[in-house]
Amino acid sequence: MNAPWIDDEQAALQAAGSPDNGSATPVQKALKIERETHKLEKRLCRQVGQAIVDYNLIEAGDRIMVCMSGGKDSYGMLDILLKLKARAPVDFELIAVNLDQKQPGFPAEVLPRYLEQLGVPFHIETQDTYSIVKDKVPEGKTMCSLCSRLRRGILYKVARELKCNKLALGHHRDDMLQTFFLNLFFGGKVKGMPPKLVSDNGEFMVIRPLANVVEKDLIRWAEHRQFPIIPCTLCGSQENLQRKQIGNMLREWEKKFPGRIENLFAALHNVVPSHLMDNRWHDFKNLKTTGIPDANGDTAFDEESFESAAFPSAGEGLGTIQVVQL
Ligand code: SF4
Numbered sequence: 001m002n003a004p005w006i007d008d009e010q011a012a013l014q015a016a017g018s019p020d021n022g023s024a025t026p027v028q029k030a031l032k033i034e035r036e037t038h039k040l041e042k043r044l045c046r047q048v049g050q051a052i053v054d055y056n057l058i059e060a061g062d063r064i065m066v067c068m069s070g071g072k073d074s075y076g077m078l079d080i081l082l083k084l085k086a087r088a089p090v091d092f093e094l095i096a097v098n099l100d101q102k103q104p105g106f107p108a109e110v111l112p113r114y115l116e117q118l119g120v121p122f123h124i125e126t127q128d129t130y131s132i133v134k135d136k137v138p139e140g141k142t143m144c145s146l147c148s149r150l151r152r153g154i155l156y157k158v159a160r161e162l163k164c165n166k167l168a169l170g171h172h173r174d175d176m177l178q179t180f181f182l183n184l185f186f187g188g189k190v191k192g193m194p195p196k197l198v199s200d201n202g203e204f205m206v207i208r209p210l211a212n213v214v215e216k217d218l219i220r221w222a223e224h225r226q227f228p229i230i231p232c233t234l235c236g237s238q239e240n241l242q243r244k245q246i247g248n249m250l251r252e253w254e255k256k257f258p259g260r261i262e263n264l265f266a267a268l269h270n271v272v273p274s275h276l277m278d279n280r281w282h283d284f285k286n287l288k289t290t291g292i293p294d295a296n297g298d299t300a301f302d303e304e305s306f307e308s309a310a311f312p313s314a315g316e317g318l319g320t321i322q323v324v325q326l
Contacts, residue, residue: 004089005049037224040217041083047212048080055195057207058166060090064207065164067155068098068122070111070230072222073170077210079225081168082120095121095162099154101147102128103234110228125158130235143237152200159204166205174215174250176208177264181246190276192268274298 024032052058066081068074078096085094098111108124115122129150133143159167171193180192195211198204210218222229254261273281275298 004087005053005084006046040220040224044076044080044213044217044221045083048077048209049084051195051209051211052084055207055211057196057209058088058090058092060092062092062166063162063164064092064094064166064168065155065159065162066094066096066168067170068096068111068115069170069232070098070228071170071232072218072227072229073172073210073215075225075227075229076213076218076221077168077170078118078120079221079227081209082118093121095123095164097123097125097155097158097162099129099151099158100124100126101151101235102126102130104130105234107230110230114228123158123162125154127154129154133235142240143235144240147235147237156199156201156204164204166207167199168207168209170210171208172210172213172215172218173265174247176211176268177250177261178243178246180264180268181249182242185246186242190278 058064064081066074066078068078078094081094085092096111096115100106100108108126112122112124127150129147132150133147137143137146155167176193180190183189183191193208195208197206199206250261276282277284279285
């Protein structure tokens with residue numbers, strides 16, 4: 001599977017038009033906005049197409065349940081998948097599904113109205129998990145863990161009933177980085193959020209088509225498309241404090257150290273188990289010398305050096321990480 005998922009023209013698209021130096025006329029400004037929006041759409045399609053190719057997320061005959069929360073990410077995911085479906089090299093189906101958890105104030109009419117207008121097959125599952133969670137979780141404790149467990153079970157049941165073989169979730173690049181650092185800082189694990197995995201019951205493939213997409217682009221796309229966003233605070237649960245901290249840290253890094261977030265994301269694609277310490281991924285115990293020179297072999301005693309402006313000077317903001325500038 002190759003090119004048709006990704007338009008070559010998209011990859012080559014150049015930065016648009018004249019810089020807005022304050023002298024642009026309203027017409028020029030409008031044209032610039034139009035060009036920028038066009039570029040954004042191309043970029044979103046290209047990045048989703050790339051994830052589909054890289055991880056073989058979508059195959060001929062797939063019946064994909066697109067999980068819709070009513071947030072900007074899931075709207076964006078459905079929108080881009082529909083665009084790609086129209087020109088995809090393979091035939092597949094998309095069914096949008098929303099779980100109405102009966103949170104107080106949930107505007108139950110918003111998603112059905114939107115999906116009807118869009119003309120996409122959809123299903124709204126209504127299950128009062130809100131009352132269960134409220135009942136079971138003591139006041140003041142976070143409800144998310146039980147709530148998401150219940151939601152997962154219901155979504156699998158719905159996928160089975162709808163005869164879907166895949167579930168698409170709207171997590172994006174920034175969610176993936178946040179999860180990586182949550183595991184690193186609070187879980188003692190080098191573990192992220194995969195673009196594709198088998199569901200815990202072994203029955204479905206779970207895919208994340210927005211794996212390469214930057215959250216800022218989804219915010220801009222949602223504004224442009226004027227998605228009828230449903231607020232995610234209806235349950236009254238407090239935002240996960242640790243995730244919030246990590247999000248703030250990453251945003252601060254992005255501002256202070258241009259390129260660092262891109263490097264971090266690149267690192268998730270470039271793992272070297274022989275240079276970590278996990279015996280399950282590298283058999284350190286039975287490691288043998290070969291006597292054969294290896295151009296990629298380790299230089300063992302040399303200090304690593306990095307040619308990157310993305311990092312601060314030694315120690316700054318990174319605690320104990322040592323960076324040797326070339
Ligand atoms: S934020 Fe609310 S709806 Fe979302 S997982 Fe937590 S409890 Fe459930």
